[in-house]
Amino acid sequence: MVGQTHIVDKLRELARNLWWVWQPNVIALFRELDPILWREVDHNPVEFLKRLPQDQLEKRSAEMALDSRIDYAFRRQSEYLKDTSSWGAVHASILRARPVAYFSMEFGLHESLPIYSGGLGVLAGDHLKSASDLGIPLIAIGILYAQGYFRQSLDKDGWQQESYLNSDLDMLPIEAVTGPDGQPLKISIDTASGTLHARIWRVEVGRTTLLLLDSNLPENSETDRALTARLYGGDARVRIRQELLLGVGGVRALKALGITPSALHLNEGHSAFATLEMIRSVMEFTGLPFGEVMHDVIGMTVFTTHTPVAAGHDRFPSELVEENLCKVREGMHLSYDDFMGLGRVNTHDHHEPFCMTVLALKLSRYANGVSSLHGVVSRRMWQPLFGNVPEENVPIGHITNGVHVETWLAPQMALLLDRHMGVNWSVRQRHPETWEGIDTVDDAELWETQQVLKARLINFVRNRMAAQAQRRGEPESARNQAMGVLDPNALTIGFARRFATYKRAGLVLQDVERLAELLDAAGKPVQFVFAGKAHPEDRYGKELIQGIARITRKPEFFGKIVFVEDYDMNVARSLVQGVDVWMNNPRRPQEASGTSGQKAVLNGTLNFSVLDGWWAEAYDGTNGFAIGSGWTHAEPAVQDKRDYESLIETLANQVVPLYYDRDASGLPRGWIQRQKNGFRTMAWRFNADRMVMDYAQRSYLPAAGGQSCSMPRW
Numbered sequence: 001m002v003g004q005t006h007i008v009d010k011l012r013e014l015a016r017n018l019w020w021v022w023q024p025n026v027i028a029l030f031r032e033l034d035p036i037l038w039r040e041v042d043h044n045p046v047e048f049l050k051r052l053p054q055d056q057l058e059k060r061s062a063e064m065a066l067d068s069r070i071d072y073a074f075r076r077q078s079e080y081l082k083d084t085s086s087w088g089a090v091h092a093s094i095l096r097a098r099p100v101a102y103f104s105m106e107f108g109l110h111e112s113l114p115i116y117s118g119g120l121g122v123l124a125g126d127h128l129k130s131a132s133d134l135g136i137p138l139i140a141i142g143i144l145y146a147q148g149y150f151r152q153s154l155d156k157d158g159w160q161q162e163s164y165l166n167s168d169l170d171m172l173p174i175e176a177v178t179g180p181d182g183q184p185l186k187i188s189i190d191t192a193s194g195t196l197h198a199r200i201w202r203v204e205v206g207r208t209t210l211l212l213l214d215s216n217l218p219e220n221s222e223t224d225r226a227l228t229a230r231l232y233g234g235d236a237r238v239r240i241r242q243e244l245l246l247g248v249g250g251v252r253a254l255k256a257l258g259i260t261p262s263a264l265h266l267n268e269g270h271s272a273f274a275t276l277e278m279i280r281s282v283m284e285f286t287g288l289p290f291g292e293v294m295h296d297v298i299g300m301t302v303f304t305t306h307t308p309v310a311a312g313h314d315r316f317p318s319e320l321v322e323e324n325l326c327k328v329r330e331g332m333h334l335s336y337d338d339f340m341g342l343g344r345v346n347t348h349d350h351h352e353p354f355c356m357t358v359l360a361l362k363l364s365r366y367a368n369g370v371s372s373l374h375g376v377v378s379r380r381m382w383q384p385l386f387g388n389v390p391e392e393n394v395p396i397g398h399i400t401n402g403v404h405v406e407t408w409l410a411p412q413m414a415l416l417l418d419r420h421m422g423v424n425w426s427v428r429q430r431h432p433e434t435w436e437g438i439d440t441v442d443d444a445e446l447w448e449t450q451q452v453l454k455a456r457l458i459n460f461v462r463n464r465m466a467a468q469a470q471r472r473g474e475p476e477s478a479r480n481q482a483m484g485v486l487d488p489n490a491l492t493i494g495f496a497r498r499f500a501t502y503k504r505a506g507l508v509l510q511d512v513e514r515l516a517e518l519l520d521a522a523g524k525p526v527q528f529v530f531a532g533k534a535h536p537e538d539r540y541g542k543e544l545i546q547g548i549a550r551i552t553r554k555p556e557f558f559g560k561i562v563f564v565e566d567y568d569m570n571v572a573r574s575l576v577q578g579v580d581v582w583m584n585n586p587r588r589p590q591e592a593s594g595t596s597g598q599k600a601v602l603n604g605t606l607n608f609s610v611l612d613g614w615w616a617e618a619y620d621g622t623n624g625f626a627i628g629s630g631w632t633h634a635e636p637a638v639q640d641k642r643d644y645e646s647l648i649e650t651l652a653n654q655v656v657p658l659y660y661d662r663d664a665s666g667l668p669r670g671w672i673q674r675q676k677n678g679f680r681t682m683a684w685r686f687n688a689d690r691m692v693m694d695y696a697q698r699s700y701l702p703a704a705g706g707q708s709c710s711m712p713r714w
Contacts, residue, residue: 006057007067008054010074015045016173019077019138019206021110021128024408024414043113043570047171056130070381072586081207086135092696094328098262099137102127103250103271105242106143109205111570113172114148114546117231117533118308118498122569123370123595124267125205126404130688132206133406141257141271143242143251144174144212145231152533152566156472158549160534160542164230170213173200176213177257184218187252189244190327196224198245200253211257213249232535240316243322243356246425247273251281262704265302265695266364269314269356273325275301275363280331281457288608289334294363302699303364305357305396306592308377309502315353340654345385361385361396366699369398370593377589399698400614402691403681405429408599410577416441416449429683430690440677443672444665450580450604450675451488457578458486461529464564464571485559487661491659493608494579494600496531498566505532506544508583508651509551510644516556518652524660526651527560529575531567576600581625581655584609585647587639588632598686602676608655610643614686623677625655 011029020026021101022468030045031038034052041047049057060065080590088095106121116122124140129140146169150162150202151690175199177185189196195237197219202212227241234242251274254261261504264274271274275297282293283642307313318340322329329339339346341360343354369375375398383391406414421437429435465482486492499505508528509515519526530548535540545563552561576582584607590615598614600607607624619626628646633639658670684690 007061007070008049008057010070011045011057011211012072014077015049016175017077017081017204018109018113018173019080019204020073022044022404023076024068024411026077029073030067031068032064032066033057036569042112043110043674044171044173046112046173047168050171071295083135086133088696089695091703092134092136093265095137095262095700098704099139099261099383100131100263100265101250101254101261101274102131102138102140102265102267103246103266103274104140104142104272105246107210107547108138108569109203109210111568113140113174113203114167114568115231116569117149119259119595120268122572123306123401126266126407126595127209127686127692128205128208129404129407130132130402130692132208133404133691134696135207135473136692136700138208139206139212139254139261140208140343141246141253142210142212143228143231143246144169144214145228145589146214146216147229149231150536152470153322153551154468154545154563154565158546158553160275161547162536166367169201170411173371174199174203177202177211179256185253187249187256189248189252191241191244192323192326192328194224196222196227196241196245196249198219198228198249198298200256206499211250211253211254211690213245215245222244225473236316236320240320241312242322243270243314244273245460247271247275248277248325248328250274251277255281261300263302263700264297265304265700266360269303272303272356272360272363273328275318275330275359276325276328280328283333284331287699290334296469297607299365300703301360301364301366302695302703303360303367304370305360305367305378306370308592309500310588313355313357315355317353318350321354338371349571357382357384360676365458365703367396368699369396370401371614371617372398373398373589374398374592374614375590397698398615399694400686401595401598401690402686403495403595403598403602404688405503405602408573408576409602410453410573412449412452413577413603416445430693432680432684435680435683436552438676441676443667445624445680446604446675447667447672449540453578453579455488455573456575457492457529459488460574461562461564465562468565470677481559482586485562486529487559489523490527490560491581491656492527492529492579493581493583494529494531494575494605495583496529496564496572497577497594497596499532499534500538500546501540501544502587504585504587504640504643505530506547507585507640508647509548511648512551512554512557514648515709518559518656521656524656525560526656527562529564531564531571531575533567572599576605579605580659581606582610584612584615585627585643586610586612586645587636588628589632596684598682600680601678601686604679606655606671606674606678608650613661618682620677620681623674623681625650 014020020485056374104124106116108116108122109123111127146166148165153161179185184199186199197217198213198215200211216225278297279293343359344352369378378396379391379394383394386394420441462483466479469478514573548563551557576599582605588610597607610627611630629645662668
């Protein structure tokens with residue numbers, strides 16, 4: 001019994017650090033203890049262990065002889081956390097005393113911690129994981145959304161319905177941060193409309209710490225208590241106070257914990273108020289004037305912009321800024337006009353709203369887009385901010401996004417790579433020569449591995465479709481039909497993302513008769529799996545989803561086109577690991593990067609995409625397929641028509657024939673060669689380790705090395 005209790009304690013310790021989310025062997029431990037419960041709790045080990053009776057856990061552990069595996073996992077975690085030989089320990093040791101402070105509105109770490117909506121959050125989560133793996137000292141700051149982003153379902157008419165569920169904080173992998181008195185540690189922000197209070201929670205992500213701010217406190221007004229309820233909900237006042245909490249509150253949380261950052265990394269403009277609070281705080285601490293301190297804060301600030309779409313950049317009326325930032329402004333000893341000018345392109349235009357991106361660009365040492373093309377677009381977009389500086393000299397560079405390999409790589413594919421590339425290949429994943437080993441993988445073995453992954457995806461989709469039918473109250477026959485959707489032998493194309501209009505989710509569906517012919521080509525069937533959410537206020541995005549939902553019910557498309565509800569990280573993993581082709585067709589050049597296709601690469605899935613974002617610099621003609629020419633027409637309707645024709649023709653004349661061109665043994669050798677080319681040319685370039693190392697070398701270390709002696713240690 002004592003030994004078994006010891007095992008339970010180790011499982012609880014494993015559950016409390018999100019290191020487990022990129023450890024397939026640890027995930028398997030939890031799943032094998034009770035597979036049904038593991039699915040019911042949405043793969044949340046904290047809730048799983050609380051709901052699984054201890055005697056049952058001990059019995060199951062003994063029956064399956066899991067004790068040694070649990071001990072081994074616990075030892076591995078301990079060794080990982082104590083490792084002093086990481087890349088960061090060697091190359092970024094200067095950051096130990098003063099870590100990087102990484103601010104983001106959302107973090108997508110795992111579906112069991114629902115504080116993300118999509119790509120921005122998942123990118124931030126991957127950033128933290130790779131910072132942990134590399135051993136780069138980094139503290140992240142975000143918000144604890146009690147209801148997270150919405151849960152999606154479609155009604156009988158295919159219209160998106162949103163529901164919000166309150167998270168039970170006791171069931172999340174979070175820990176309350178307490179002060180010396182043992183009480184919850186809190187911060188406060190004075191505004192013209194009252195004081196905003198928040199408590200601090202901690203999430204351990206391997207060797208990286210994430211601090212989350214929570215305003216649901218009795219000392220707040222009811223409005224402010226609800227401030228951290230939902231991600232991207234509410235009006236402009238809710239939005240600015242959330243961003244006030246993230247930026248100003250985030251810096252105050254660091255100060256309350258005695259953490260002095262060497263660099264501020266603003267992941268999108270939402271957190272730009274952090275620079276203002278840093279200036280105010282240092283001025284208060286040192287007595288130095290605004291100009292001198294501003295120069296130092298600029299020197300330590302890194303800003304990453306994520307969207308070339310104008311609506312993606314937050315702008316607030318000046319009166320709303322003054323209501324919420326007046327105390328910060330007064331602490332900076334700035335006049336109203338000078339303060340507002342920090343967020344305006346034209347500082348003298350009193351009618352121009354206050355733009356968070358403008359503020360971030362003005363107060364950052366290093367600014368970057370998230371792909372080469374996005375860097376070009378961003379320089380053009382923000383050139384007016386820099387006066388007579390030629391567009392090519394606008395100080396906005398680029399660091400192309402990457403994805404955390406161990407999070408998105410299917411365990412079955414990882415085993416295959418281990419066999420042929422060495423068990424330590426993951427440590428060397430960012431080196432081109434590592435991926436040359438893909439040529440040693442037997443074609444049949446690679447093909448069989450992906451067929452297994454496709455079978456898992458189809459089983460996943462069928463179960464989800466049956467559950468969707470049951471929830472809508474459809475008859476037993478409909479649920480039975482759902483269990484037969486998708487053909488395991490058909491070319492399977494995935495499309496899953498946020499249903500913003502510019503992403504053109506319905507492009508392939510413009511001519512349903514033409515599409516039906518393509519899907520039913522003799523001996524060469526094609527099928528599509530769609531998933532994604534539209535913002536609750538985006539009627540056009542919802543109409544796109546409804547259009548797809550209605551098509552899935554047409555007899556000629558039933559079972560060949562499906563829509564999986566409630567897109568999240570769990571659905572995303574299944575899709576990028578199981579489809580044959582990943583399709584992405586945004587209206588160029590509005591996709592800043594797009595990382596879902598990078599996840600697909602790791603699993604042998606071929607990209608079929610518009611030459612936008614990361615794909616514009618990744619595609620070489622042998623490692624996937626391109627939609628369009630890479631040129632953009634000024635008229636969106638003309639561009640849409642051209643891209644549609646290219647999509648259909650490329651699909652019919654290149655993608656489908658190559659997939660079904662089999663040799664005598666039934667293998668599509670040309671297709672498999674493209675898969676291998678994809679691994680070789682892209683896996684080392686578009687991973688988060690390379691991305692985070694780029695940030696460290698180009699911005700974090702220069703910021704830390706050039707730190708002024710005026711910057712205080714709190």
